[in-house]
Each structure stands twice: as C-alpha cells, then as structure tokens.
Amino acid sequence: GDSVTQMEGPVTLSEEAFLTINCTYTATGYPSLFWYVQYPGEGLQLLLKATKADDKGSNKGFEATYRKETTSFHLEKGSVQVSDSAVYFCALGGYSTLTFGKGTMLLVSP
Amino acid sequence: KAGVTQTPRYLIKTRGQQVTLSCSPISGHRSVSWYQQTPGQGLQFLFEYFSETQRNKGNFPGRFSGRQFSNSRSEMNVSTLELGDSALYLCASSLEWGRISSGANVLTFGAGSRLTVL
Numbered sequence: 001g002d003s004v005t006q007m008e009g010p011v012t013l014s015e016e017a018f019l020t021i022n023c024t025y026t027a028t029g030y031p032s033l034f035w036y037v038q039y040p041g042e043g044l045q046l047l048l049k050a051t052k053a054d055d056k057g058s059n060k061g062f063e064a065t066y067r068k069e070t071t072s073f074h075l076e077k078g079s080v081q082v083s084d085s086a087v088y089f090c091a092l093g094g095y096s097t098l099t100f101g102k103g104t105m106l107l108v109s110p
Numbered sequence: 111k112a113g114v115t116q117t118p119r120y121l122i123k124t125r126g127q128q129v130t131l132s133c134s135p136i137s138g139h140r141s142v143s144w145y146q147q148t149p150g151q152g153l154q155f156l157f158e159y160f161s162e163t164q165r166n167k168g169n170f171p172g173r174f175s176g177r178q179f180s181n182s183r184s185e186m187n188v189s190t191l192e193l194g195d196s197a198l199y200l201c202a203s204s205l206e207w208g209r210i211s212s213g214a215n216v217l218t219f220g221a222g223s224r225l226t227v228l
Contacts, residue, residue, distance in 0.1 A: 032209075032210060034216075036219075042221055042222075043114075043116075043200055043219040043220050043221040043222045044200065044202075044219040045219070046216060046217075046218065049216065089153065093209065093210030094209070094210060095166070095208065095209050095210075096141065096143070096158045096160075096165055096166050096207055096208060096209070096210065097143065097155045097158065097166060097168075097210065098145075098153075098155070098210055098217055099155075100152060100153040101152075102152045103152060103153075
C-alpha cells in the first residue's frame with residue numbers, strides 16, 4: 001500500500017538557518033504530493049503541493065520538488081523564522097484519502 | 111469564505127460513554143473526510159462521505175461511525191469510549207469525491223475536536 005516516510009524530529013534550528021525536512025514515499029501510479037503544517041493547538045494547513053514529476057510547489061518561502069526517480073518530496077526553506085515553529089506533515093494523495101507521514105517538529109530559536 | 115468548522119473544539123468524556131462530533135464543510139464542498147490524530151499512530155483516515163454515502167472507510171472498529179446530511183454537514187460518533195480513543199479528530203472537506211490531487215480536489219482541514227477520555 002501507499003506509505004510516506006519522514007525524517008524524525010525534532011529539528012532544532014536558529015533563526016535564518018537553512019531548513020530541509022526529508023520525505024520519501026511508496027505508491028502505485030503517480031500520486032499528488034503535499035506538505036501540510038500544524039501550528040500548536042490548530043488543525044492542518046496546506047503549505048504546498050505538486051502534481052507530477054519535476055513540479056515544484058512553493059509557498060511562504062518553502063519549496064519542495066516532486067522527484068519521481070528518488071520518490072522524494074523534500075521540504076526546504078532558505079531562512080527560517082521563529083514563527084515557522086510547527087509540525088510539518090508530508091502527504092500522498094490517494095483516492096479520496098491522504099496518507100500522511102508521522103510528522104516532523106521544527107523548533108526555531110531566536 | 112468560511113473554512114471548515116468543527117464543534118465542539120474540546121470535550122472530556124468517561125469510558126463507556128459515547129460522543130458525537132460535528133463538521134460543517136466549506137460552502138460548496140460536497141465531500142467530507144475524518145481523520146484521527148494521536149501521538150502514537152499519527153494521522154489515520156477514518157472515513158469519507160459524499161452525497162450522504164460513505165465512500166471509503168479506514169481500519170477502525172465499528173464503534174466509529176459517521177453520517178452526512180443533505181447540506182453536506184457531517185457528524186461522527188464514537189460509542190463505548192475507550193481510553194485509547196483520546197485524540198484530535200480532524201475533519202476535512204473537498205469539492206468532489208475522487209483522487210486527491212493538487213488541482214481543485216484538495217483537502218482543507220478544520221481546527222479539530224480534541225477528545226479526552228478519562
């Protein structure tokens with residue numbers, strides 16, 4: 001079945017540091033891929049998305065590129081802020097469902 | 111445009127009781143899905159409704175049930191609560207039923223209902 005594997009956290013960074021959160025997937029066919037973010041006490045917010053190989057999703061300075069050859073969708077940001085502290089989920093779009101990774105907590109200190 | 115609204119946001123129940131959670135989707139969205147989030151198991155799919163019919167179901171016991179009304183609003187019910195049912199229950203809506211893609215059929219989540227079972 002479909003599955004998503006994310007790097008375990010927490011990831012602890014200083015403000016303005018470079019961020020990478022790794023995500024790899026296993027799926028049949030060519031699913032859409034997503035990154036969702038969850039701030040403390042809140043639900044999930046869609047951060048970015050990509051439909052097909054080599055698509056790059058981007059939003060709020062975050063980027064991720066759909067790499068079919070490595071089945072990966074790593075999340076990157078060039079300069080993190082304290083306000084980026086949250087849990088990030090990589091997800092794979094199936095038929096009417098999303099399959100999520102376990103989530104990676106990001107902690108950014110001033 | 112209002113987002114996905116879930117009520118109640120927080121509730122505390124005791125073992126053996128039952129609970130009903132409500133979800134109002136984004137206006138115009140006809141598909142509603144439910145997910146359970148726990149620290150141990152992460153995010154797990156419960157079920158999905160479209161046109162008042164359950165179209166897909168995750169691997170949960172029959173104590174978990176749901177329904178959808180003609181206005182697309184949805185409720186989920188958990189009967190005979192167990193300690194392990196303590197979780198954040200998230201509702202998500204999308205325009206249509208079918209493959210979740212980065213086009214129009216993207217899931218938008220509510221803030222969740224946090225259930226604590228004592």
